[in-house]
Amino acid sequence: MELLSGGEMIARALEDEGVEYIFGYPGGAVLHIYDALFKDCKVPHILVRHEQAATHAADGYARATGKPGVVLVTSGPGATNAITGIATAYMDSIPMVVLSGQVQSHLIGEDAFQETDMIGISRPIVKHSFMVKRTEDLPQMIKKAFYIASTGRPGPVVIDIPKDLTRPDEKFEYNYPKSVKMRSYSPAQRGHTGQIKKAAKMLLGAKRPMIYAGGGVIQGDGSELLTQLARELNYPVTNTLMGLGAYPGSDRQFLGMLGMHGLYEANMAMHHSDCILAVGARFDDRVTNTVDKFCPGAKVIHIDIDPATISKIVMADIPIVGPVQSVLTELLGQITLLREKDSALPDESALDRWWQQIEEWRSAHGLFTGRRYGQSDLIMPQQVIESLYRVTDGDAYVTSDVGQHQMFAAQYYPFDEPRRWINSGGLGTMGFGLPAAMGVKLAFPDMEVACVTGEGSIQMNIQELSTCKQYKTAVKIINLRNNYLGMVKQWQDMQYEGRYAMSTYEDSLPDFVKLMEAYGHVGIQVDKLDDLEGAMKEAFALKDKLVFLDVIIDPMEHVYPMHIAPNGSMKDMWLSKNERT
Amino acid sequence: MRRIISMLMENEPGALSRVVGLFSQRGYNIETLNVAPTDDATLSRLTLTTVGTDLHIEKLTKQLNKLVDVVKLVDLTEGAHIERDMMLIKIRATGAAREEVKRVTDIFRGQIVDVSPNVYTIQLSGTSDKLDSFVAAMAEADILEVVRSGVAGISRGEKVLSL
Ligand SMILES: Cc1ncc(C[n+]2csc(CCOP(=O)(O)OP(=O)(O)O)c2C)c(N)n1
Ligand SMILES: [Mg+2]
Numbered sequence: 001m002e003l004l005s006g007g008e009m010i011a012r013a014l015e016d017e018g019v020e021y022i023f024g025y026p027g028g029a030v031l032h033i034y035d036a037l038f039k040d041c042k043v044p045h046i047l048v049r050h051e052q053a054a055t056h057a058a059d060g061y062a063r064a065t066g067k068p069g070v071v072l073v074t075s076g077p078g079a080t081n082a083i084t085g086i087a088t089a090y091m092d093s094i095p096m097v098v099l100s101g102q103v104q105s106h107l108i109g110e111d112a113f114q115e116t117d118m119i120g121i122s123r124p125i126v127k128h129s130f131m132v133k134r135t136e137d138l139p140q141m142i143k144k145a146f147y148i149a150s151t152g153r154p155g156p157v158v159i160d161i162p163k164d165l166t167r168p169d170e171k172f173e174y175n176y177p178k179s180v181k182m183r184s185y186s187p188a189q190r191g192h193t194g195q196i197k198k199a200a201k202m203l204l205g206a207k208r209p210m211i212y213a214g215g216g217v218i219q220g221d222g223s224e225l226l227t228q229l230a231r232e233l234n235y236p237v238t239n240t241l242m243g244l245g246a247y248p249g250s251d252r253q254f255l256g257m258l259g260m261h262g263l264y265e266a267n268m269a270m271h272h273s274d275c276i277l278a279v280g281a282r283f284d285d286r287v288t289n290t291v292d293k294f295c296p297g298a299k300v301i302h303i304d305i306d307p308a309t310i311s312k313i314v315m316a317d318i319p320i321v322g323p324v325q326s327v328l329t330e331l332l333g334q335i336t337l338l339r340e341k342d343s344a345l346p347d348e349s350a351l352d353r354w355w356q357q358i359e360e361w362r363s364a365h366g367l368f369t370g371r372r373y374g375q376s377d378l379i380m381p382q383q384v385i386e387s388l389y390r391v392t393d394g395d396a397y398v399t400s401d402v403g404q405h406q407m408f409a410a411q412y413y414p415f416d417e418p419r420r421w422i423n424s425g426g427l428g429t430m431g432f433g434l435p436a437a438m439g440v441k442l443a444f445p446d447m448e449v450a451c452v453t454g455e456g457s458i459q460m461n462i463q464e465l466s467t468c469k470q471y472k473t474a475v476k477i478i479n480l481r482n483n484y485l486g487m488v489k490q491w492q493d494m495q496y497e498g499r500y501a502m503s504t505y506e507d508s509l510p511d512f513v514k515l516m517e518a519y520g521h522v523g524i525q526v527d528k529l530d531d532l533e534g535a536m537k538e539a540f541a542l543k544d545k546l547v548f549l550d551v552i553i554d555p556m557e558h559v560y561p562m563h564i565a566p567n568g569s570m571k572d573m574w575l576s577k578n579e580r581t
Numbered sequence: 582m583r584r585i586i587s588m589l590m591e592n593e594p595g596a597l598s599r600v601v602g603l604f605s606q607r608g609y610n611i612e613t614l615n616v617a618p619t620d621d622a623t624l625s626r627l628t629l630t631t632v633g634t635d636l637h638i639e640k641l642t643k644q645l646n647k648l649v650d651v652v653k654l655v656d657l658t659e660g661a662h663i664e665r666d667m668m669l670i671k672i673r674a675t676g677a678a679r680e681e682v683k684r685v686t687d688i689f690r691g692q693i694v695d696v697s698p699n700v701y702t703i704q705l706s707g708t709s710d711k712l713d714s715f716v717a718a719m720a721e722a723d724i725l726e727v728v729r730s731g732v733a734g735i736s737r738g739e740k741v742l743s744l
Contacts, residue, residue, distance in 0.1 A: 119595055124606045128649040131594060148649060183744065184591055184652040308643035 004174040006135040006166035007036035010099065013142040014043050016176040019070050021046055021061060021442055023054040027074025028114060029101025032166035046442065046471060049463035051078050053435035055085020056461070059094050060399060060436030063422045065443050066221065068095035068149045075101040075163075076114030080121065084429060086156045087125040091426025092242060093219055095154035097145045098122075102131075104164040118160045127155030135165045136172045143177045152187025153306040154219055187305060191322030191330060199277075199301045199318045200334035206275035207350035208297075208357075209235045212258065215242030215425070216280015216304060222324030223247070223418040226279060229332055233346060236358055238266040240281050241410055242425040249414025250394065255358065256367065259287040260563045261407040264365040264573060264581075267561065269358055270295055271571040278302045280324050283313040284426075293569035303327050365561075365575055367411055378554035379529050381405060381480045385412035388450060388478055391536045396448040397422065397440045401433035401457030403487040405480035407559040409452040431460030437475040438468060448540060450476045455509055456485045465519040468546050476539050477548040479512065482555040490558045494574075512550045521545065527552035583612070584638050585664055585734045587628040588645065588654040589742060592618060596650035600627060603648065609633065609641055613666070613709070613731035624652065624744075630709070630732050653742055661737040667706040667730040669694075670716070673723035674701045682722055689715045700725065 004012060010033050014022060022045045026034045037045055048054040051073045058069025069089075073082045079100040089096045103112040119129050128148050130141045138161075145157040203209065217226050223246045230237045230253055237247040238258040247254055256263030258270055270276065276298045281287070288294045294314055302309075302316035303324060310319040320327055339345050385408050388396070398413055399422040400406040406423055415421045422440060424432040437451040458479060468475065480486075488503040516523030522545045526535045532551065539547040561573040564580065573581045590596045597616060604611050612630045619626050633641065638656065646654055657664070674682040679701075686693060686703050689711065695702035705715055709732060716727065736742070 120598070123595075123599060123602050129595070133594075182649070185649045306647070308640070308647050312640060 001173045001175060003171035005032070005036065005168045005171050006138055006161070007032040007168060008040070009135070009138045009172075009174050010142070010161070010166065011036040011041035011043075012174060013139050013176055014070065015041060017142070017146050019043050020067070021058075021439075022070050022072050023048060023058045023061075023439070024072030025051050025054060025074065025078060027078050027101065029075035029103060029163045030072060030078075030161075030166075032163065032168055033072065033099070033101070033161070035168065036166075045072070046438075046467070048435065048467050050461065051081035052085050052431065053438075053461050053464045053467065055082050055096070055098065056088065056429075056432050056435035057439035057442075058096055059085060059089045059432075060422055060439030061443050062089070062094050062096055062439075063436070064397060064419050064440040066219075066419065068097050068146055068154075069439065071096065071098040073098070073100050074114070075103055075118070076116045079116055079118040083121060083125070084431075086122055086158070088424050088427045088429045088432060089156045090125040090127070092215060092424065093154050094156070095150040096156040097142075097149050098156060098158045100158060100160050102160045102162040105162040106164070108162065118158060122158045125156070126158050127153075129158040129160065131160045132162065132165055135170065138165070139174060139176045140180070143180050144182065147180050147182075148185060152185075153216075153309075188322045189326070191303070191320045191327035193330065195318055195320045196327060196330045197334050199320060200331055200338055202275060202299060202301060202318060203233070203277060204335060204338055204345040207347055208272060208274045208354045209233070209277065209346070210269055210273040210275070210298075211235050211237040211247075211277045211279070212240075212270065212281055213237060213243045213246045213279045214240040214281025217243055217246040217324055218280075218418040220280060220305065220324035221418075222280065222328055225325060225328035225332065229328060229335075232332070232335070234351060234355075236269055236355070238262070238270065240284070240287060240425070241423070243281065244410060244421040245415035245418040246280075248416040250416055254414070255362075257410055258570075259284075260289070261411065261559050261561065262287075263367055263411065264561050264575065265358055265361040267563075267570045267573060268361045271569060272357070273298045275299050276301070278316075279328070280304060282309045288313065289563045289565060289568050289570055289572065293567075295570060376554045376556075379527065379532055379551060381408045381482070381553045381557055382412050383529065383532065384478060384480055384551050384553065385409050385452070387533050387536045388452070389413045391533070391540055392448050392450065396420070396450050397437075397444065399423065399433045399436040399440060399449070399451045401451075401453040401460075402428045402430045403454045403457060403485065404482070404490060404557075404559050405452050405454045405457075405486070408480065430457040433457060434461050434464050434475070434477065437477075438464060438471070438473045441473045441475050442471065448476070450478055452478045452480065454486060455479055455481050455483065455505075455512075465516070465521060465546070469520050472544065474542075474544050474546050477546070479548060479550045481550055481552050482557070483509065484555055486555070487559070489555075493558065512548055516546075516548045522547045523550060524548070525550040525552070582634070583630060583632050583658070585628060585630050585657040585662065585732055586638075586642065586645070586654065587626065587657050587734055587742060589619070589624050589652045589744070590627055591650045591652060592623050592625045593650055596625070597627070599648050599650055600645065603644055604631075607641070607644060609637070613729070615731035615733045621744075628731070628733050652744065655736070655742050657734045657736060660740065662734050663737060664708055664732050664734040665706050666709045666712050666732045667704070668712045668715070669702060669704055669728045670719070671700055671702050671725040672719055673699055673725055675699050678722055682719070685715070685718050689718075691715065
């Protein structure tokens with residue numbers, strides 16, 4: 001048995017856990033840990049420029065790989081700076097382990113220098129947290145943290161570590177546990193067979209079925225099974241903002257994203273459905289519009305790993321708690337059994353009529369077949385995303401910030417694979433895109449990684465351009481430059497008679513091209529449609545460079561469709577500035 | 582409807598704040614709260630009362646169960662159970678009122694546990710309703726101080742909340 005200090009234990013445990021990157025920033029309370037990392041640790045550490053970015057980078061890494069992201073920050077301001085990123089991960093159920101330094105044990109509670117109650121501050125936004133009391137407990141606690149973060153419904157776990165417990169001169173036996181069991185934590189391993197049988201029957205009896213799949217399908221690696229299920233039955237599929245890529249975005253059976261800025265056909269089909277299979281989705285208020293009016297004719301089958309999510313907002317007729325993989329496997333089996341007994345299932349002619357109806361909706365107001373975005377001499381934001389899609393062959397990792405650009409990316413870049421679309425859906429954190437892209441690029445250096453952003457959002461973590469220089473993370477930043485906090489402006493146009501309270505910057509924006517040069521990156525500005533595709537190709541041709549494509553777009557464009565609220569249902573939408581359902 | 586929710590949780594620092602925090606975070610009220618260690622030093626037993634519709638309570642218990650520190654949970658009001666709230670109450674008792682306070686205390690099966698020339702300190706336990714009634718009965722007298730433990734509860738019969 002080996003004797004290690006607390007700091008060394010942390011370094012070694014991260015190695016033993018198979019961690020690929022630590023994203024962090026040093027400071028007084030974690031200096032022993034940093035010294036241990038420096039002396040002997042195979043896990044590379046990425047030095048960000050702000051702790052918020054460390055959490056987003058770890059988050060991006062986690063979303064792209066499915067493995068927990070790891071963050072190391074100091075006490076006090078280091079810890080509080082990490083909070084936004086922890087909340088972001090929490091809202092989207094992303095596995096993450098955050099190690100935060102704490103002042104020495106004997107100073108806790110005395111308002112010591114850089115003391116903050118991290119366990120208290122982070123409590124409502126973590127899946128769980130640990131305060132280390134004895135150095136000997138570190139290996140066990142770290143193991144538990146990774147276990148909790150990555151199993152069941154994933155989420156961030158904080159470990160708060162007082163500085164004295166990492167002292168180099170106090171050594172203890174180190175033994176990293178291979179596995180842990182906790183009497184108070186045991187996520188469901190499989191669904192209830194009786195419920196799954198009932199679900200299979202209900203699903204096969206549907207005349208106007210819809211599959212509504214969310215981020216849980218991606219997190220639970222259930223995309224292949226979901227796709228198999230949908231294809232076998234020829235049922236239409238919609239994905240939430242978090243679920244994009246869970247079902248192939250360019251497939252005929254895919255109706256697009258649903259919800260506030262969901263596609264017309266997806267929202268219409270949901271509203272008129274008689275049976276909704278919800279998988280790993282949570283009936284978020286950005287999806288349902290007015291809950292009382294949500295899909296009045298539909299029976300709901302709800303599959304989720306988290307029992308607290310089921311019937312939280314919309315009552316499920318058949319609740320099924322379990323991991324998406326095992327439940328979908330069993331559901332597919334039950335469906336096969338039922339169809340062997342009765343080959344007339346599902347009702348083909350009803351399904352034909354349903355598809356006919358969907359195709360009508362699609363050709364009337366679908367994004368790609370019917371309605372076009374506005375005409376203007378300026379580049380339209382949608383055209384930028386379409387160009388990005390063409391130039392990357394639809395095969396890039398796309399991260400985004402928050403605003404109109406995010407919705408345009410979600411609508412116009414169909415993702416054929418899970419884990420490719422990386423955005424802050426639940427918390428809606430501006431500043432997420434660039435650091436998240438760093439995390440993704442570090443995980444997949446040979447893949448194209450694009451960050452779709454706006455001039456507002458990018459400035460919330462723009463300091464990370466320096467991190468990208470240090471680690472040569474050649475991401476492409478696609479700035480949909482409308483010179484407004486566009487999504488704010490859209491609401492002000494629609495609800496406040498165009499009074500743009502604090503949604504513009506009055507000529508204060510930097511020259512982004514020069515800014516990129518200052519950092520040693522490449523900046524390209526485009527303001528003519530004819531130059532767009534060429535510039536996009538040029539950006540991606542510069543393989544080893546971070547390129548910032550500053551695309552001047554029409555500032556007046558709105559994101560449509562848009563749910564009509566308050567009191568609207570799924571089918572109540574603005575389709576353009578003067579056209580509604 | 583009033584509910585008594587009782588749980589075993591890890592006797593860890595922070596466990597209580599997670600339970601209590603969940604109530605404010607999700608907009609529920611705690612009417613009474615009672616926590617103490619059990620015969621197993623690694624566990625504490627927490628009992629709370631709250632008011633809500635069936636749906637509310639179902640959501641709440643699911644969220645509580647999700648807390649990693651909560652090992653087991655039961656809604657005692659779903660079955661036959663025994664509940665006890667304990668009160669210590671100080672009442673100014675002088676002159677004729679002195680005899681009356683003692684009489685009412687006897688009726689409620691309370692005990693006078695401390696006496697001074699002007700004050701009785703009375704101990705009373707029972708359901709929350711019973712304690713409320715006693716307080717109401719004392720309204721005429723001069724109530725100086727009230728302390729209540731909050732409800733502690735246990736199922737009737739063979740049913741137990743244990744690991
Ligand atoms: C940290 C944070 N602050 C404020 C908001 C509110 N908000 C949502 S979208 C938006 C505007 C974003 O502007 P920009 O990044 O330029 O994107 P655009 O909508 O113009 O495409 C704001 C301020 C937010 N989501 N996140
Ligand atoms: Mg903007």
